[in-house]
Amino acid sequence: GAGHKKPRRVVLKLSGEALREDGSQDNISPEIVGKMASQIVEALKEGVQIAIVVGGGNFWRGISASNRGMERATADYMGMLATVMNSLALQSMLEEMGVEVRVQTAIEMKNVAEPFIRRVAIGHLEKGRVVIFGAGTGNPFFSTDTTAALRASEINADVILKATKVDGVYDSDPAKNPDAVRFDDISFHEAISRRLKVMDSTAFSLCMDNNKPIMVFDMNEPGNLKRALLGADIGTLVHA
Numbered sequence: 001g002a003g004h005k006k007p008r009r010v011v012l013k014l015s016g017e018a019l020r021e022d023g024s025q026d027n028i029s030p031e032i033v034g035k036m037a038s039q040i041v042e043a044l045k046e047g048v049q050i051a052i053v054v055g056g057g058n059f060w061r062g063i064s065a066s067n068r069g070m071e072r073a074t075a076d077y078m079g080m081l082a083t084v085m086n087s088l089a090l091q092s093m094l095e096e097m098g099v100e101v102r103v104q105t106a107i108e109m110k111n112v113a114e115p116f117i118r119r120v121a122i123g124h125l126e127k128g129r130v131v132i133f134g135a136g137t138g139n140p141f142f143s144t145d146t147t148a149a150l151r152a153s154e155i156n157a158d159v160i161l162k163a164t165k166v167d168g169v170y171d172s173d174p175a176k177n178p179d180a181v182r183f184d185d186i187s188f189h190e191a192i193s194r195r196l197k198v199m200d201s202t203a204f205s206l207c208m209d210n211n212k213p214i215m216v217f218d219m220n221e222p223g224n225l226k227r228a229l230l231g232a233d234i235g236t237l238v239h240a
């Protein structure tokens, strides 16, 4: 929108579901991951530093398993491991396109990824590498949206780009209400008073308290990641 300044450093939050092809048996579609990777390559050409947090919902969600009798903490650790699979898939497709990528995990698994070390992550970003943060925060009872909020604060990102199935934040559910209106931008406080669900409350609070704006947009549309970076009128910017 008006007055938008190109960010220097961003955290891109991808949901696990976004990596799956509708109706497919496979949890990850290499073709879809490849399409995401090409959008990331396009965005890198704008000179923006990109860190990525990917969810695990295409494999597993701790809370669903715990609702069905499994212990929550264990189920959550399984969810965190799922995010590592998604991280590796993204790394692989990005590397196919010539991008240097480092996966850093919040749970150590040295044979497949680096451990999360904040200062090393920043060093990679400054060298133009993509950094993918796997295994969430490393703690059960949190989400990967919270991970995105936390890592964005830690690495001083200018904005969190939250890729979703809808093209922004609406005043009511656009799937149910044909008259739903999309916001170009909205403040944290107004989003709360209107009870709009942008992220889970832990993630949202962290963004608000640390003044990390959230850009909600639809990345299924080719070219949208670059558009979001350049401030085109797509999606919704949630800000202070």
Ligand code: UDP
Binding pocket: 014, 015, 016, 017, 054, 055, 056, 057, 058, 060, 061, 062, 063, 075, 076, 077, 078, 079, 080, 082, 083, 135, 136, 137, 138, 139, 140, 141, 142, 143, 144, 145, 146, 147
């Ligand atoms: N998770 C967790 N701690 C974290 C991040 C994730 O326990 O810091 C677990 C949790 O069980 C969650 C799962 O990993 O359900 C997958 O993450 P999420 O649901 O955020 O993925 P998304 O919905 O974005 O695909």
